Amino acid sequence: MNTRFSDALLARKKAGFLPVIPDIKCASPKEGDLLRGRDPVEAAKLLAKAGAPALSVVTEPKNFGGSLELLERIAAETKLPILRKDFITSVEDLKLTKTCGAEAVLLICAIQPFPLLMELYGEALKIGLEPLVEAHTKEELIMAGKTGAKLVGINNRNILELEKDDGTVYATALLAAYKPKDAILISESSIQTPAQAQAAVRAGADAVLIGTAIWQAENMRERYLALSEGL
Numbered sequence: 400m401n402t403r404f405s406d407a408l409l410a411r412k413k414a415g416f417l418p419v420i421p422d423i424k425c426a427s428p429k430e431g432d433l434l435r436g437r438d439p440v441e442a443a444k445l446l447a448k449a450g451a452p453a454l455s456v457v458t459e460p461k462n463f464g465g466s467l468e469l470l471e472r473i474a475a476e477t478k479l480p481i482l483r484k485d486f487i488t489s490v491e492d493l494k495l496t497k498t499c500g501a502e503a504v505l506l507i508c509a510i511q512p513f514p515l516l517m518e519l520y521g522e523a524l525k526i527g528l529e530p531l532v533e534a535h536t537k538e539e540l541i542m543a544g545k546t547g548a549k550l551v552g553i554n555n556r557n558i559l560e561l562e563k564d565d566g567t568v569y570a571t572a573l574l575a576a577y578k579p580k581d582a583i584l585i586s587e588s589s590i591q592t593p594a595q596a597q598a599a600v601r602a603g604a605d606a607v608l609i610g611t612a613i614w615q616a617e618n619m620r621e622r623y624l625a626l627s628e629g630l
């Protein structure tokens with residue numbers, strides 16, 4: 400049986416590491432091309448070897464250069480549980496997510512009314528996907544709690560601005576107190592340094608999700624290890 404996404408994070412934490420989920424994204428609306436000639440599948444394998452407990456794969460094509468094919472290839476070549484990050488708005492999207500090999504799926508509070516969010520949450524569980532319910536405001540975190548979410552993300556950036564806003568890890572510090580009771584909290588986006596990753600954990604995050612800072616490193620493995628230094 401495959402390892403659940405959330406169990407993989409908790410196991411890494413128990414082992415004394417800061418659980419860093421590397422975000423496999425090919426481009427960023429703010430920074431442009433992130434691959435700089437590197438193969439994202441090889442990068443995913445390298446980060447898995449470096450100790451990543453789980454992976455995030457952005458499949459949105461237009462702004463982030465992702466694809467379902469990329470998700471499928473990474474799922475085929477690594478054993479880690481994978482989160483699909485995209486703008487998921489239908490049950491059909493969920494089914495495709497599972498077919499392509501993901502274990503977890505992003506559900507964004509900001510892009511759907513509560514009844515649809517609730518429906519997608521329930522359908523994801525039925526299909527065998529762990530939903531990561533993502534919030535950027537206090538109201539959205541409260542909405543996440545009402546779904547019954549066990550895995551909650553605070554996005555330090557406003558995804559509706561497609562990452563072009565200046566995210567800050569203080570968003571996690573400000574909002575963590577409103578996370579649903581007993582939920583596993585992931586701080587996402589705009590974390591650049593080990594100190595910022597540790598600040599997110601001190602604020603209440605159980606794990607952090609980092610893309611750009613890893614992709615911008617000359618040595619991705621070394622950057623990954625530095626970011627996940629002991630708690």
Ligand SMILES: O=C(O)c1ccccc1NCC(=O)[C@H](O)[C@H](O)COP(=O)(O)O
Pocket residue numbers: 422424457459463484485486505507533554558562587588589590608609610611612
């Ligand atoms: O996070 C979302 O809501 C999202 C939805 C659809 C496509 C992309 C999305 N976010 C982008 C990311 O996942 C970030 O790349 C990730 O949080 C890492 O951020 P950073 O470390 O700042 O690159």
